[in-house]
Amino acid sequence: MLRTALAALWLRAGLADRPRRATTLRFAVGVTGCQLGWVGLLFLPATGRLPGIAVMILAEVLVPVWAQSAGMTPWHPRHIAERYELFTLIVLGESVATATIAVRGAFERQQNIAALCALAGGGLLMAFAMWWLYFARPAHTLLATTHQAHGRRFTWAYGHYFVFASATAEGAGLAAYADHLTRPAGTAGVLPAALGVTVPAAVFVFAVRAVHLRPHRRRKADDVPCAVTVVGLLLATWLPAPALVADALLGGVVVAVTRQNP
Known part of the structure; x- marks a missing residue:
C-alpha cells in the first residue's frame, strides 16, 4: 500500500x-x-x-x-545533509547502546575487569571520535543542485551505506569482544573478536574520507592521515586492547583532519 x-x-x-x-x-x-x-x-x-x-x-x-537522469527534482542541500547527519547520530547512538549493554553484562559476571574497563573506555571514546570525524567538514556544500553535481551527490548518498553499516558493526564488534573477554583463558576466538572492533572502524574512516573529506581536500597530502589510520586500525587487530589502540588512532586522525584548512 x-x-x-x-x-x-x-x-x-x-x-x-x-x-x-x-x-x-x-x-x-x-x-x-x-x-x-x-x-x-x-x-x-x-x-x-x-x-x-x-x-x-x-x-x-x-x-x-x-x-x-531525466532531470533532477528540486530539493534543499542543507536539509538533505541534515537528514543523513541525524541518521548517522542515531546509528552511532545505537552502537554505543549495544556495546554498553554487552559490557555491563560482562561486568556482572566479574571476569577480566581490567580488560573490560579498557574496552568500555576505548569503545566510548571511539564513538566520540567517529562522530567528530564525520562532522569535521560540512556536507551541504558537496550537494549543489547543478548538473555537474548530479553524479557526485549519488556517490555521496550511496557511500553512506558503508558509513551506516560500519558504525552499526562497531557496536556489535565491541559487544562480541566483551563476550570474548568473559570466556575462560585460552578459549579460541581472539582474532575474530578483535577484527570485529578494528575492521568496522577502518571501514568507517575510509568511507567518511571518501564521501566527506576527500571532496574538500586542497592537496594530496590531506589524504595521508586517513590512509595511515586505516592501516593502523587493521594492524591493531593483533595488539592487546584493540579498542584502546583504535581510540588513539581515531583521536589522532580527528586532530589531523581538524587542523587541515577547510
Whole structure:
C-alpha cells in the first residue's frame, strides 16, 4: 500500500510539474516495478530467492539514478545533509547502546575487569571520535543542485551505506569482544573478536574520507592521515586492547583532519 501511494504521488507530481514529468514518471514506473518484483519473489523456488533478493536490492538502488537522469527534482542541500547527519547520530547512538549493554553484562559476571574497563573506555571514546570525524567538514556544500553535481551527490548518498553499516558493526564488534573477554583463558576466538572492533572502524574512516573529506581536500597530502589510520586500525587487530589502540588512532586522525584548512 505504501508503494502504491508513493507511485500515485509521483504521478500527481508529474501532472503538476511538466518540466520534470519524465523524472516523475520514471519514479512511478520504478517504484511500481520494484513492488511487483518483491511480490514475484514469493513465487520463486527457495533456491532462486537469494539471487532474486540481490537483483531487487540492485533495482531499488538504481531506480533513483535512472529516474533523475531525466532531470533532477528540486530539493534543499542543507536539509538533505541534515537528514543523513541525524541518521548517522542515531546509528552511532545505537552502537554505543549495544556495546554498553554487552559490557555491563560482562561486568556482572566479574571476569577480566581490567580488560573490560579498557574496552568500555576505548569503545566510548571511539564513538566520540567517529562522530567528530564525520562532522569535521560540512556536507551541504558537496550537494549543489547543478548538473555537474548530479553524479557526485549519488556517490555521496550511496557511500553512506558503508558509513551506516560500519558504525552499526562497531557496536556489535565491541559487544562480541566483551563476550570474548568473559570466556575462560585460552578459549579460541581472539582474532575474530578483535577484527570485529578494528575492521568496522577502518571501514568507517575510509568511507567518511571518501564521501566527506576527500571532496574538500586542497592537496594530496590531506589524504595521508586517513590512509595511515586505516592501516593502523587493521594492524591493531593483533595488539592487546584493540579498542584502546583504535581510540588513539581515531583521536589522532580527528586532530589531523581538524587542523587541515577547510
